[in-house]
Structures are given as structure tokens and as C-alpha cells.
Amino acid sequence: MRDSVLITPEALQQALTSSEPPLVFDCRARLEDASAGVNLWRQGHIPGSQHLDMDRDLASEPGEGGRHPLPSTTDFTATLRRLGVHPERPVIVYDDRGGQLAAARAWWMLACWAGHPDVRVLDGGLPAWQVMGGDMVAGDEEASVPTSDWAPEYDDAARLPVERLLEEGGQLVDARGEARFRGDDEPIDPVGGHIPGAVCRPSAANLDADGRFKPSEQLARELPRADQVTAYCGSGVSACHNVLAYAVAGLPLPKLYVGSWSDWIRDPSRPIATGE
Numbered sequence: 408m409r410d411s412v413l414i415t416p417e418a419l420q421q422a423l424t425s426s427e428p429p430l431v432f433d434c435r436a437r438l439e440d441a442s443a444g445v446n447l448w449r450q451g452h453i454p455g456s457q458h459l460d461m462d463r464d465l466a467s468e469p470g471e472g473g474r475h476p477l478p479s480t481t482d483f484t485a486t487l488r489r490l491g492v493h494p495e496r497p498v499i500v501y502d503d504r505g506g507q508l509a510a511a512r513a514w515w516m517l518a519c520w521a522g523h524p525d526v527r528v529l530d531g532g533l534p535a536w537q538v539m540g541g542d543m544v545a546g547d548e549e550a551s552v553p554t555s556d557w558a559p560e561y562d563d564a565a566r567l568p569v570e571r572l573l574e575e576g577g578q579l580v581d582a583r584g585e586a587r588f589r590g591d592d593e594p595i596d597p598v599g600g601h602i603p604g605a606v607c608r609p610s611a612a613n614l615d616a617d618g619r620f621k622p623s624e625q626l627a628r629e630l631p632r633a634d635q636v637t638a639y640c641g642s643g644v645s646a647c648h649n650v651l652a653y654a655v656a657g658l659p660l661p662k663l664y665v666g667s668w669s670d671w672i673r674d675p676s677r678p679i680a681t682g683e
Contacts, residue, residue: 408657409623412514414499414527416539422497423455429497430490430552434510435533436461436502438595438644447503451543453536455550457490459500461509461644465516473670474595474642475512480561483516487559491552492517494524501529501536505618507610511647515663519650520566521559528651531619567637567662569670572602577635579605580661582645583668590681595641598672600679602639606631610640610648613655626656636661642669 414422422429433456437443441462448458459465464486466475478486492498498517502510506528518526529536537543567576581601586592588607590599601607608631615621621629630653640646643665653660664670671677 409620409655412518412527412651412654413530413620415530416536416541419453419499419529419536420539420541422499423453427496428455429499430492431456431499431501432459432490432513433457433533434459434461434465434500434502434508434513435504436509436644438508444509449545449547451545453501453533454542454544456501457550457552459490459513461512465509465512469669471673473666473668473673475644475665476670477516477520477566477643477665480559483521484557484559487517487521487557488555491555492523493555493557497525497527498523499527499529501532503533505532505611505614505620505648506651507645507648509644511610511651512644515565515647515650519660519663520561520563522562523559531617534618565660565662566665569664569666572637572664573604575635576637576662576664578631578633578637579664580608580631580636580638580649581605581668582608582610582638582640582649584609584611587641589683590679596669596672598679600681601668602671603678603680605639605680608649610645610652613648613652620652620655623656626652627658630656630658632658637664638662639664639667639671641667643667
């Protein structure tokens with residue numbers, strides 16, 4: 408399962424020189440600066456990669472549904488067609504945070520939601536590519552890729568709406584850090600704490616010291632288990648990293664609560680827990 412969702416820098420380098428190279432998307436983002444991702448891409452990116460923007464391509468406007476609600480299926484299909492995505496061509500996504508911002512989100516939307524059969528995340532991201540000595544190019548010239556006419560069949564069963572979360576969510580797994588989970592420190596959302604019954608599994612805990620995913624067997628031992636698991640975080644971005652970790656471990660995939668904490672706290676009648 409690991410090789411079906413991750414790709415090493417060496418394997419990507421080889422794939423890019425093949426007669427049928429994959430589509431590559433740079434998903435780097437910063438929560439505090441919506442323009443940071445495209446600026447980072449312009450400063451330097453893997454040759455041939457296109458910029459896939461977290462706020463404009465992988466989310467709709469903040470509001471109902473939280474800080475990063477999913478775009479409509481119509482809008483996301485238009486994005487995929489514009490970028491030339493179709494099921495016959497493999498897709499590779501990367502960022503510079505081990506997949507946490509926002510390559511795992513792109514992977515989830517493409518593979519789990521839209522149903523693309525071959526989407527992989529660059530293990531270790533851009534830092535691993537650079538350590539290997541992979542080429543980098545700068546500038547804002549997009550790769551010349553023909554548009555597609557792909558019409559994905561979206562799987563809304565991969566996500567869980569807030570109305571059914573406490574009844575059907577099973578074990579809730581929070582991908583934020585421990586301080587935000589406990590409610591000790593909340594730098595982004597107006598209310599701290601977590602959804603009652605959730606356990607904390609920070610997305611960073613899926614990675615080793617080099618920013619690559621831990622061995623599959625280790626992840627299988629560490630990840631919370633239950634008959635039903637639902638992943639969430641602050642706004643449905645790093646939660647996708649936990650979903651990806653389950654895939655790397657060869658475990659059944661959690662559902663995703665896309666709105667996550669930023670959506671949960673929009674209704675003051677919903678319960679909030681603090682502490683461990």
C-alpha cells in the first residue's frame with residue numbers, strides 16, 4: 408500500500424524522464440498567508456510542476472463549512488480539467504512540510520473524493536528532493552499541458568457531515584498539536600479545545616526526523632484503531648495527512664470531517680472539551 412500512495416524522490420526523478428511523465432503539483436501553502444504558496448512556487452519548484460493553490464483550488468471561501476470548505480464538485484472539476492488531470496495519467500503532489508501543507512489535502516481530494524486511480528505524495532516533500540540533488544527551476548511560466556474533459560464521480564461517502572459526526576463518526580482523531588487539542592493555545596480559531604471523545608494524533612507524529620513517513624508497521628502500531636475512525640483538524644487540511652498515514656499503514660481509511668474545528672465552533676450549542 409505504501410508504494411501506491413507515496414513516491415520517493417529517486418522514483419519521481421526517474422518518472423520525470425520517462426516518455427509518459429506524471430503530472431506534478433506543488434501544493435506548498437502557509438495558513439497565515441494565502442499568497443505564500445504561489446510565491447514559493449515562483450521562487451523555485453520541481454521542473455514541470457504546476458502550482459495547486461490551497462485556498463483557491465483546494466478550498467472554497469471561508470464561512471459556512473469552516474476555514475477551508477471543499478470547493479463545489481463543479482468548481483473542482485473545472486480546476487482538474489484546466490490542469491490536464493485525467494485518470495490515465497499519474498499525479499504526484501508535494502509540499503515542504505512532509506505533506507501536511509497541503510499535499511495530503513490534494514491527495515485526498517484527488518484520490519479519495521474524485522476517484523483518481525493513481526495519486527501519490529512525494530515522501531519527504533521538496534526538502535527530500537533537494538537533499539537528493541533534484542533540479543529546481545524558478546519563474547512563473549506554467550507547464551504546457553493539454554486540458555482534459557475528465558468528469559470525476561465524486562465519493563461523498565469519504566467525508567462525514569457535521570450533522571452525523573457524533574452519531575456516526577466513531578473514534579474522532581484530531582490532527583492538531585497537543586496544546587491546541589487541550590485548549591491551552593489557540594493561535595488561529597476563536598475558541599480552543601476539541602470535540603468531545605476525540606483523541607489527539609498530531610499529523611507531525613506520522614513523520615520521522617527527516618520529514619518522511621515512518622515505516623508502515625510503526626504507523627500501524629501507533630495510529631488509533633476503531634471500527635469507525637473520523638479524522639479532523641483545524642480546517643480539514645492536516646487531517647488529510649492522518650488519512651494518508653492510515654493508507655501508508657495499510658489500514659482502513661478514516662472518513663474526513665472537512666469543516667473540522669473551525670466549522671464545529673460556528674454553532675455555540677455544540678459541546679467543547681478541553682484538557683487531555
